[in-house]
Amino acid sequence: xxxxxxxxxxxxxxxxxxxxxxxxxxxxxxxxxxxxxxxxxxxxxxxxxxxxxxxxxxxxxxxxxxxxxxxxxxxxxxxxxxxxxxxxxxxxxxxxxxxxxxxxxxxxxxxxxxxxxxxxxxxxxxxxxxxxxxxxxxxxxxxxxxxxxxxxxxxxxxxxxxxxxxxxxxxxxxxxxxxxxxxxxxxxxxxxxxxxxxxxxxxxxxxxxxxxxxxxxxxxxxxxxxxxxxxxxxxxxxxxxxxxxxxxxxxxxxxxxxxxxxxxxxxxxxxxxxxxxxxxxxxxxxxxxxxxxxxxxxxxxxxxxxxxxxxxxxxxxxxxxxxxxxxxxxxxxxxxxxxxxxxxxxxxxxxxxxxxxxxxxxxxxxxxxxxxxxxxxxxxxxxxxxxxxxxxxxxxxxxxxxxxxxxxxxxxxxxxxxxxxxxxxxxxxxxxxxxxxxxxxxxxxxxxxxxxxxxxxxxxxxxxxxxxxxxxxxxxxxxxxxxxxxxxxxxxxxxxxxxxxxxxxxxxxxxxxxxxxxxxxxxxxxxxxxxxxxxxxxxxxxxxxxxxxxxxxxxxxxxxxxxxxxxxxxxxxxxxxxxxxxxxxxxxxxxxxxxxxxxxxxxxxxxxxxxxxxxxxxxxxxxxxxxxxxxxxxxxxxxxxxxxxxxxxxxxxxxxxxxxxxxxxxxxxxxxxxxxxxxxxxxxxxxxxxxxxxxxxxxxxxxxxxxxxxxxxxxxxxxxxxxxxxxxxxxxxxxxxxxxxxxxxxxxxxxxxxxxxxxxxxxxxxxxxxxxxxxxxxxxxxxxxxxxxxxxxxxxxxxxxxxxxxxxxxxxxxxxxxxxxxxxxxxxxxxxxxxxxxxxxxxxxxxxxxxxxxxxxxxxxxxxxxxxxxxxxxxxxxxxxxxxx
Numbered sequence: 001x002x003x004x005x006x007x008x009x010x011x012x013x014x015x016x017x018x019x020x021x022x023x024x025x026x027x028x029x030x031x032x033x034x035x036x037x038x039x040x041x042x043x044x045x046x047x048x049x050x051x052x053x054x055x056x057x058x059x060x061x062x063x064x065x066x067x068x069x070x071x072x073x074x075x076x077x078x079x080x081x082x083x084x085x086x087x088x089x090x091x092x093x094x095x096x097x098x099x100x101x102x103x104x105x106x107x108x109x110x111x112x113x114x115x116x117x118x119x120x121x122x123x124x125x126x127x128x129x130x131x132x133x134x135x136x137x138x139x140x141x142x143x144x145x146x147x148x149x150x151x152x153x154x155x156x157x158x159x160x161x162x163x164x165x166x167x168x169x170x171x172x173x174x175x176x177x178x179x180x181x182x183x184x185x186x187x188x189x190x191x192x193x194x195x196x197x198x199x200x201x202x203x204x205x206x207x208x209x210x211x212x213x214x215x216x217x218x219x220x221x222x223x224x225x226x227x228x229x230x231x232x233x234x235x236x237x238x239x240x241x242x243x244x245x246x247x248x249x250x251x252x253x254x255x256x257x258x259x260x261x262x263x264x265x266x267x268x269x270x271x272x273x274x275x276x277x278x279x280x281x282x283x284x285x286x287x288x289x290x291x292x293x294x295x296x297x298x299x300x301x302x303x304x305x306x307x308x309x310x311x312x313x314x315x316x317x318x319x320x321x322x323x324x325x326x327x328x329x330x331x332x333x334x335x336x337x338x339x340x341x342x343x344x345x346x347x348x349x350x351x352x353x354x355x356x357x358x359x360x361x362x363x364x365x366x367x368x369x370x371x372x373x374x375x376x377x378x379x380x381x382x383x384x385x386x387x388x389x390x391x392x393x394x395x396x397x398x399x400x401x402x403x404x405x406x407x408x409x410x411x412x413x414x415x416x417x418x419x420x421x422x423x424x425x426x427x428x429x430x431x432x433x434x435x436x437x438x439x440x441x442x443x444x445x446x447x448x449x450x451x452x453x454x455x456x457x458x459x460x461x462x463x464x465x466x467x468x469x470x471x472x473x474x475x476x477x478x479x480x481x482x483x484x485x486x487x488x489x490x491x492x493x494x495x496x497x498x499x500x501x502x503x504x505x506x507x508x509x510x511x512x513x514x515x516x517x518x519x520x521x522x523x524x525x526x527x528x529x530x531x532x533x534x535x536x537x538x539x540x541x542x543x544x545x546x547x548x549x550x551x552x553x554x555x556x557x558x559x560x561x562x563x564x565x566x567x568x569x570x571x572x573x574x575x576x577x578x579x580x581x582x583x584x585x586x587x588x589x590x591x592x593x594x595x596x597x598x599x600x601x602x603x604x605x606x607x608x609x610x611x612x613x614x615x616x617x618x619x620x621x622x623x624x625x626x627x628x629x630x631x632x633x634x635x636x637x638x639x640x641x642x643x644x645x646x647x648x649x650x651x652x653x654x655x656x657x658x659x660x661x662x663x664x665x666x667x668x669x670x671x672x673x674x675x676x677x678x679x680x681x682x683x684x685x686x687x688x689x690x691x692x693x694x695x696x697x698x699x700x701x702x703x704x705x706x707x708x709x710x711x712x713x714x715x716x717x718x719x720x721x722x723x724x725x726x727x728x729x730x731x732x733x734x735x736x737x738x739x740x741x742x743x744x745x746x747x748x749x750x751x752x753x754x755x756x757x758x759x760x761x762x763x764x765x766x767x768x769x770x771x772x773x774x775x776x777x778x779x780x781x782x783x784x785x786x787x788x789x790x791x792x793x794x795x796x797x798x799x800x801x802x803x804x805x806x807x808x809x810x811x812x813x814x815x816x817x818x819x820x821x822x823x824x825x826x827x828x829x830x831x832x833x834x835x836x837x838x839x840x841x842x843x844x845x846x847x848x849x850x851x852x853x854x855x856x857x858x859x860x861x862x863x864x865x866x867x868x869x870x871x872x873x874x875x876x877x878x879x880x881x882x883x884x885x
Contacts, residue, residue: 019167019224020204021197027167033151033222035169038135047149054148054164054226056233068111130648132163134223150223156208157218161649165230166208166221168192173217176208187215201231213649256748260685267692274699287709288695308680308728312673320656321666322640328652331635332670334744335542337615338663339606342548342558344639345620345660347524351396353378353404355488357479358518359465369408373463374517377493379405379412380419381436381447386412397489400522401449419445423507435511437501446496446510452480452519455492462516471516480519487557488521489550526562533661534563541740542667543615544660547595547603555596565593574598577605585609603629616744618663620655621647637663664737672732674742679802680727681748682757687719687795689761694768694791706772706787708845715788718830719795722823729819733804756805764794764864771860785835785846786857792831793861796824801868806875809865 019027028035032043039047132145135153145163148154154166162176174190188205195204208214208221211232227233268289275285309330313323323329343349356363358371368375378401384394392399402412419438427434433450448455462471476492483490494514502509537544544564548555552571559565572588574597580588586609595606603619607629610617619633627650630636638651639658648654655662691712698706707715749757771790775783800809803817814821835841836848849857 017224018197019165020195020199020207022167023194024167024169024192024222027222027224028169031151031222031224033153035153035220035222036135037138038153039149039151040137044136044147044149044152047151048147051149051226051229053146054223055146056228056230064111130161130163132160148223148226150226152223154221154223155218156214156221158214158216159647160214162208162210162212162214164210164223165225167224168206168208168219168221170220171217172219174214174219175216176212177215178202178209178212190217190219260688264688264692267696271696275705278699280705284705284708288705288707288712290709308677308725309673311728312669312676316666316669317656319665319669320640320659320662321669322654322656323652323666324648324654325652328635329670329673331616331652331744332618332667333674333742334616335618335635335667335670336741337543337545337610337617338537338660338667339545339547339603339610339617339619339633340660340663341620341622342546342550342555343524344622344641344658345655346530346546346562347526347558349396349524349658351400351489351522351524353400353520353522355483355521356518357476357483357521359463360475362479362483365404368404371463371518373495374493374520375405375408375410376415376419377447377449377495377517378402378520379410379415380421380438381434381449381493396524397491397522401491401520404520422501423510425507425511433511437507437510442499444498444501444510446498446514448494448496448511448514449491452477452490452492455494455514456516458511459494459514459516461514463518468515476516476519483519483521484551484553485557486521487554487561488523489554491520491522493517493520526558527659527661529659529661531562533664536664536668536737538563540667540737543593545593545595545606545610547598547606549598550596552594552596555594559594569594571596574602577602582609582612586612589613604632607633616741618653618667620660620663621651622658626650668732668737671736671739671742672730675733675736676727676730678748678753679730680725682753682802683723683727683795683799686757686761686764686798688716689757690764690768690794691715691791693762693765694787697765698769698772701769701773703769703772703776706768706784707791708784710844711784711788711846714834714844715792715795718827719792723796723799723820723827726817726820726823727799727803730803730817733807735806760798760864760868763867764791764798767794767860767863771857780853782847782849782853785841785849786853788844788846789831789835789849789854789857790861792827793857794864796827797862797865798868799824801865801872804872806872806879808869808872 017030022030024035033039130145131142132148133140133142133155134148135141135155136143140155148164152164153169154163156162156166156174168174168190169192171190171192175187176190178188188202190205190208192206195206201209208219209232210225210230225231225233272285272289275288276282312329316323316329340346353365353368355365356368356371356374358367358374368378382394382398382402384392384398384402386392386402392402406412419440421436422439422444423437425431425435427450431450432454433448435446435448437444437446448458456471456473456476459471461468462476480490480492494516496510496512496514498510534544544562546555546559546562546564548558550558552573556565556569556571559569559571560567565571570592571594572592574595577585577595577598582605585605589606589609590613598606603621603626607617607619611634616634618635618637619629620637620639621627621630622639626638626647630638630647630650635653636651637653637655638647640648640654640656641658653663653666691707694706695712698704768787768791772783772787775786780786799820803809803812803820833840834844835846841847
């Protein structure tokens with residue numbers, strides 16, 4: 001329970017006390033805490049109010065006002081505002097008001113997009129927040145690390161990240177990695193003794209600092225500083241605010257944006273010059289050129305792409321795949337190899353006893369009931385613990401043995417009372433067996449279990465259907481080999497009976513002249529969904545690779561059951577891995593898809609060898625030793641349930657359900673997101689180029705300027721906004737996991753997209769100009785409103801057609817992307833309001849269209865949709881012909 005010190009003071013801050021120089025009791029007294037009970041919930045809440053959350057504050061973020069003001073900082077926007085003011089000065093007040101209204105609306109939309117991106121990214125950070133185990137009211141409580149307060153008692157073990165600055169109270173084999181704080185890579189051995197007051201930070205062995213990691217051992221510490229009061233917080237406070245790095249995709253888009261901005265400004269300057277030469281009003285041409293430049297420059301592309309990536313990452317989190325770094329979303333689309341642990345990822349991590357060999361024959365587990373001595377051995381030669389809810393805690397293999405015996409009707413408590421354990425010879429890697437000794441009346445029974453090759457040499461007899469006979473090891477060895485070939489983990493079970501209990505070193509005599517009882521076969525079954533996920537990987541051009549510490553025979557059997565390898569699949573063992581140099585290993589990994597008896601520290605060699613062959617590697621891991629391989633892989637994938645904090649910190653992707661199928665689902669989602677980014681870019685750039693082409697080419701065909709500045713700004717506002725963002729909701733195309741991985745160096749406009757953007761923009765401009773020319777030739781006084789409407793509608797038709805580069809919209813279905821359908825409907829309604837609302841149409845230099853004129857606009861603009869669908873049909877036809885050939 002919480003208490004105050006002898007002066008009645010509450011917990012002191014890190015600034016007031018040199019905690020490393022005080023002993024544990026003195027620290028607890030100053031902090032008003034109790035090593036066995038921790039804080040009460042009430043006291044913890046009070047301290048949370050006093051000290052605030054345990055988090056490192058980020059660099060100063062732009063406030064909402066600054067974020068809004070930044071929307072007006074663009075040079076082109078400022079020029080447009082200046083032109084609007086100039087219009088007002090010369091008496092064109094209506095133009096001034098409408099232009100300023102559109103500029104403000106555009107800024108509000110930009111502000112909303114930036115704020116939404118910030119919120120989405122912040123939500124992802126909250127999902128990734130670390131946790132800690134602290135004593136509250138005397139009980140261990142798993143809670144978010146940001147809820148820790150000074151005085152909390154925190155339990156730590158290997159794999160944990162230290163959640164706050166701790167004064168250690170217990171340290172059992174505790175070693176910390178403090179490189180993040182001190183720069184020293186050597187593990188630091190920790191103890192609880194006080195250090196001199198002037199001891200440098202790197203030598204304060206009784207302290208554990210926030211941001212460091214537990215490499216070995218376990219311990220207990222009391223929180224002495226949180227948040228910005230920690231040593232890590234002090235360092236953070238010294239750093240200058242730095243902007244978050246842009247993703248590679250954002251960087252490419254920013255370069256592209258600058259290039260197109262230069263081109264747009266040059267073209268707009270040319271349009272301005274041509275207009276002047278034709279005798280157009282200088283102010284009109286200035287406003288037109290500036291409006292066109294604003295509309296043509298995709299300055300919001302990087303911000304919008306951040307929104308798309310963040311929204312996609314949030315969707316992935318709901319599907320149990322937590323993206324910790326946004327660039328990983330891009331990389332997922334390029335993954336060519338997924339290296340996965342077996343246990344818990346490809347399998348259920350639920351060991352089960354499925355077969356026995358007893359009485360001379362192989363039998364299903366249901367036959368165990370007829371072998372009472374074997375059942376008792378499984379139940380008693382076992383170190384599991386059973387809690388009050390009948391939940392077993394311990395080694396998964398031993399839990400499986402206990403469960404099989406319990407299912408056969410044996411009660412562990414009753415059997416342990418009748419034959420209590422009096423001694424044991426524990427398992428170790430050299431003996432490869434364990435033995436427990438039990439008193440049974442006036443005699444002692446020893447039960448031994450272990451690897452068949454470690455147990456059989458100790459046996460002299462065996463049980464048969466007719467009783468006990470001399471041991472015949474050949475059929476037993478053959479049965480063990482066959483069971484192992486089927487992917488089972490095989491244990492041999494034996495017993496020995498003694499009338500007297502040996503003492504001291506003579507206990508090993510109990511493992512002599514044993515009676516063989518039988519073999520048991522256990523398996524961690526493959527996840528039901530894993531085989532389908534592996535097949536999906538192969539169809540997507542992704543090679544699944546299994547890495548396990550299991551026996552090669554077991555590894556091959558599981559891999560064969562999942563479809564990772566065929567009957568003759570190659571398996572590389574850890575011993576063989578060590579014998580290969582790097583070039584030789586790079587050659588071997590081209591064919592091998594299973595690695596067995598591999599130490600986690602060797603994973604990084606596997607990753608490096610695959611990358612040397614040009615593979616883009618996703619690597620799973622859960623332990624501290626996995627962290628280097630996770631960091632080295634192109635996509636590090638950590639386990640969210642069974643993984644350590646260190647592994648999660650090193651990873652780009654965290655599986656919240658530890659399931660291989662979730663990795664495959666994440667790859668699918670990554671491909672979908674990248675596809676949608678490309679679709680958005682294609683849509684925006686083609687639309688912007690259509691506006692430029694229409695105004696640039698009009699003079700060459702003897703046509704007047706098709707649009708006034710306000711109309712250009714309006715089109716840019718309603719078409720680049722909602723319809724473009726609604727593409728984020730576009731579902732993945734049916735063949736998304738049938739295509740090969742995207743080459744990592746592939747440009748955004750590769751695979752013909754640049755050509756598609758060019759010709760579709762040109763066609764949309766041509767449709768606009770043909771509408772203008774036709775209306776003028778017919779003497780239609782509403783020609784400019786028709787051009788205005790056609791250029792708006794043609795972009796809506798285009799966005800429907802480019803939802804897929806191959807599949808027809810009629811195959812996809814109009815309702816398969818409801819947000820996009822709603823955005824198109826809203827854009828249509830807004831355009832109708834501008835045309836038909838009195839007063840508003842005058843502000844936009846528009847006039848109400850007749851039904852015939854509106855029908856012409858709809859039909860003319862639909863030509864781009866028809867043409868794009870025809871192009872897709874030709875592509876599908878060619879693809880079928882290639883497949884047939």
